[in-house]
Amino acid sequence: MKFCKTEGGNLPKVGVLALQGNFAKHAQKLQLLGIPYQYVKTSQDLAKCDALIIPGGESTTMSKLLELSNLGCAIQEFGTTNPIMGTCAGLILLSRKVDDPRVKPLGLIDISVKRNAYGSQLDSFITPLFCPFTKNRRCRGVFIRAPKIGHVAKNVQTIISQNNEPVMVRNKNIIALTFHPELTTELSVHAYFLGCAS
Amino acid sequence: MKKNTFELKVGLAEMLKGGVIMDVTNVEQAQIAEQAGATAVMALERIPSDIRKDGGVARMSAPQMIQAIKAKVSIPVMAKCRIGHFVEAQILQALKIDFIDESEVLTPADEANHIHKHTFHIPFVCGCRNLGEALRRIAEGAAMIRTKGEAGTGNIVEAVRHMRSVMTSIRQLQNMDPSELMAVAKKINAPYELVQKTAKLGKLPVPNFAAGGIATPADAALMMQLGAEAVFVGSGIFTSDDPEKRAQAIVQATTHYQDPDILLKISTGLKPAMPGIEISSLAEHEILQNRGW
Numbered sequence: 001m002k003f004c005k006t007e008g009g010n011l012p013k014v015g016v017l018a019l020q021g022n023f024a025k026h027a028q029k030l031q032l033l034g035i036p037y038q039y040v041k042t043s044q045d046l047a048k049c050d051a052l053i054i055p056g057g058e059s060t061t062m063s064k065l066l067e068l069s070n071l072g073c074a075i076q077e078f079g080t081t082n083p084i085m086g087t088c089a090g091l092i093l094l095s096r097k098v099d100d101p102r103v104k105p106l107g108l109i110d111i112s113v114k115r116n117a118y119g120s121q122l123d124s125f126i127t128p129l130f131c132p133f134t135k136n137r138r139c140r141g142v143f144i145r146a147p148k149i150g151h152v153a154k155n156v157q158t159i160i161s162q163n164n165e166p167v168m169v170r171n172k173n174i175i176a177l178t179f180h181p182e183l184t185t186e187l188s189v190h191a192y193f194l195g196c197a198s
Numbered sequence: 199m200k201k202n203t204f205e206l207k208v209g210l211a212e213m214l215k216g217g218v219i220m221d222v223t224n225v226e227q228a229q230i231a232e233q234a235g236a237t238a239v240m241a242l243e244r245i246p247s248d249i250r251k252d253g254g255v256a257r258m259s260a261p262q263m264i265q266a267i268k269a270k271v272s273i274p275v276m277a278k279c280r281i282g283h284f285v286e287a288q289i290l291q292a293l294k295i296d297f298i299d300e301s302e303v304l305t306p307a308d309e310a311n312h313i314h315k316h317t318f319h320i321p322f323v324c325g326c327r328n329l330g331e332a333l334r335r336i337a338e339g340a341a342m343i344r345t346k347g348e349a350g351t352g353n354i355v356e357a358v359r360h361m362r363s364v365m366t367s368i369r370q371l372q373n374m375d376p377s378e379l380m381a382v383a384k385k386i387n388a389p390y391e392l393v394q395k396t397a398k399l400g401k402l403p404v405p406n407f408a409a410g411g412i413a414t415p416a417d418a419a420l421m422m423q424l425g426a427e428a429v430f431v432g433s434g435i436f437t438s439d440d441p442e443k444r445a446q447a448i449v450q451a452t453t454h455y456q457d458p459d460i461l462l463k464i465s466t467g468l469k470p471a472m473p474g475i476e477i478s479s480l481a482e483h484e485i486l487q488n489r490g491w
Contacts, residue, residue, distance in 0.1 A: 019453050020237060022212040041454060056213050057237065058273055064235035064446075065453055089213075100272060102232065115272055121210050121296040122319055126200045144209045145274065145296070183209050 014194070015040040015049030017075075019065040021057020021089060025182040029190045043074035051083040051194070054090030056144070056180050059115065062089055063103045072106060079108040083173045085193045091176035092147050099150075109174045110153030111166075117148035129160050129167070129179075134188040141167065141179040149178060207321035207341035210274065210296065211405040214238055214342075214428055218418065218449050219276065219407075221245050221432040228267045231435070234445035238274040238297065240430070241267045246303045246350030247433035247472065250484065256304040258286040261293055268295065276323070281490045282308025291320045297342070299323050300335075302489035303349045303432075312490060315339030325409065327360045327487055329367035330386030333396065334491075336404055337389045343402055345426070346487040347410015350433050352474035354411045356487060357421060361408055365425045371397040410487070413438070413471045415451030415464050422455035439469035 014030055016023045018039035030037040030053075040046050052075065054062075066072035078084070079094075086094040095105045097112040105113075118124070124144045131139035141162060149166045152158060160168035160177075168177040168189075181189035200206075217237030222228040228239045243259040244252065258279050268275045274296035279286035281300055286307075290298050298320050300313050315322040316339035324335035325346035332343045345364070347357030371382065371393065379397060383390040395403050408426035412418055413434035421429055429452055431445075438444045447464040454460040477485075 018216065020216040020235075022215055024215070025212060041457075057215070058213065058217060060232060060273055061217055061235045061237050061449065064233075065450070068446075068450065102272060120294045121206075121274065121321065122202065122291075122294055124201065124206045124210065126203065126206060142206070142209060144206060144213060180209065183205070183212065 011036050012050035013038055013048060015046055015052040017052060017054045017062070017090070019071075020061045021055040022180075022182060023053075023055045023057075026053045026055050026087075026190075029182055029187060033187060033190060033194065035194060040071075042069065043071050046071065046074050046078055049078075049082075052078060052085075053193075054084065054086040054093055055182065056088035056090060059089040059092040059098075059103045062093060063105075066093070066106075067104060072104075076106050076108065079106070079174060081173065083175070083193065084108065085175040085177070087177045087180055087182065088144065088146060091149075091178055094174060094176045096153075097151075109169065109171050109176055110156055111169060111176065112150040114148045114150055116145050118143065118146055121145060127162065129162055131160055131188065133159075133192045139181065139186055139188055140184040142181075142183045143179050144183075146178045202319035204316070204339070204341065208404050210321055211323070211342040214274070214407075215405055216453060217428050218445075218452050219428065219430045220435055220445060221430075222267065223436070224263070225266050225270045227436055227441070228271050230442055231445060232271045232273055234442060235449035236273060236445065237428070238276055239267065239271060240276045240278065240299065240432075241295075242278055245433045245436060246486070247352070247437055248350075249303060250350045256280075258283070258290065258304070261289065264290075264293060264295060268293070278304055279313075280304040281306040282311050282313060284313045287313055287318060287320075287322075291318055295320065297321050297323060300340075301325065302346055302486050306489045312338055323407070325487070325490065326364065328363040328386070329396070330388045331491070332364055332402055332406075333386070333388035333392040336392055336402070340404065342405050342407060344407040344409040344430055345421075347408070347412075348477055348480075349410045349486050350475075351411050351477065351480075352413040352434055352437075352472040353477055354413070354417045354420065355477060357408050357410045357412065358424065360410075360487075361421060361424045361426060364402070364406065368396060368401060372400050412448070413474060415447045415461060415468075418448045418451045419455035419461055422452060428452065434472055437472040444468055444471070
């Protein structure tokens with residue numbers, strides 16, 4: 001699905017899951033890219049969207065709020081065909097398996113995840129990453145109390161690695177990152193997700 | 199690789215948006231908070247309403263108590279140090295907690311100076327009553343601002359006053375001619391560059407949370423509708439008759455703050471909230487928000 005290069009007609013709408021976390025920063029990116037967006041707090045909101053971004057935040061909080069509504073099931077169904085990108089806590093929610101029973105993942109991409117794998121806030125870091133889809137082959141990786149990807153299934157492709165560990169992975173329409181492209185001034189990851197990467 | 203930058207400090211504050219940070223005094227409460235969907239816990243020995251009752255000097259909590267909570271929850275752990283007590287802050291940093299609250303709830307250690315927060319690796323949150331106070335704390339290095347409200351009262355009126363004051367001032371800045379901003383900086387005793395930045399952004403340069411007196415789901419939603427980006431609940435949860443249910447309801451209210459139908463549903467069937475205190479019944483020395491400047 002191409003979001004930026006549709007000819008005439010209405011642009012598809014991107015949902016940003018807004019239960020908790022830094023959803024506003026993702027919305028800002030979509031605004032800069034000229035993409036219509038909608039905050040998603042209920043399954044009715046999701047029904048109006050063609051793609052979804054699950055932001056960073058606390059995965060236990062988002063998992064709890066999904067559990068209290070039917071939105072979790074709706075996202076699972078949505079993800080069988082529609083593009084979804086999850087960053088940090090979003091990646092944890094998209095995964096198949098989490099090392100922590102406090103989070104119930106949606107199982108939309110076959111990876112296992114370890115939460116807070118680098119340590120506390122003092123171990124949060126920013127580092128340049130090799131990025132195959134940008135012109136200069138670089139992007140900024142902002143890692144905040146970040147998770148690590150453990151097992152990666154055969155049908156999952158690693159797109160970006162850091163220290164030989166995957167930090168951005170993809171299986172067809174599902175993209176998951178352990179870092180925060182929404183906290184940088186770059187638009188490349190969002191553009192890539194929307195299928196309009198240069 | 200860069201660590202401990204201001205960008206990373208604000209980054210963690212960003213992740214806490216749309217959520218509820220809960221005061222807890224032991225491991226059991228911390229686990230209840232996490233299960234209810236708190237985004238972080240504030241580990242302290244006594245909740246503000248008990249500090250009020252007990253009197254005496256309120257200090258940083260014992261490290262072993264914070265450590266025990268840190269070991270049992272996966273969400274960020276915050277702790278309070280006294281205003282100006284940079285050694286308590288150094289100890290909290292050595293403990294590797296995730297956020298320090300330089301808080302008026304504890305007895306101030308320095309009546310003239312707040313902590314120079316830029317020299318720390320850990321992000322700080324500070325309270326404010328108005329825009330000038332918020333920008334002074336940000337200039338010192340705070341990565342998150344919260345209203346002071348009047349902690350431990352279960353009375354929302356002061357938090358509303360402080361949030362209204364900050365938001366009204368920001369709206370006024372946005373309508374001003376750039377040449378008028380220096381006079382504002384002078385008037386509110388805030389750094390000119392931060393006044394300019396706030397005018398340009400139309401919001402505080404760091405996340406802007408609400409605290410001090412939130413006791414019900416409706417209180418949390420009220421603060422969110424007034425412009426708060428997340429809420430702290432101190433005494434309101436564990437002095438109520440059903441902490442688990444109330445904690446979860448406040449979490450839901452903070453997410454669905456714009457939806458009265460959902461707010462009605464989650465407000466229904468809760469047991470009584472904390473009794474609360476009328477502000478005018480407090481003596482001058484009992485008012486916590488006047489600590490710090």
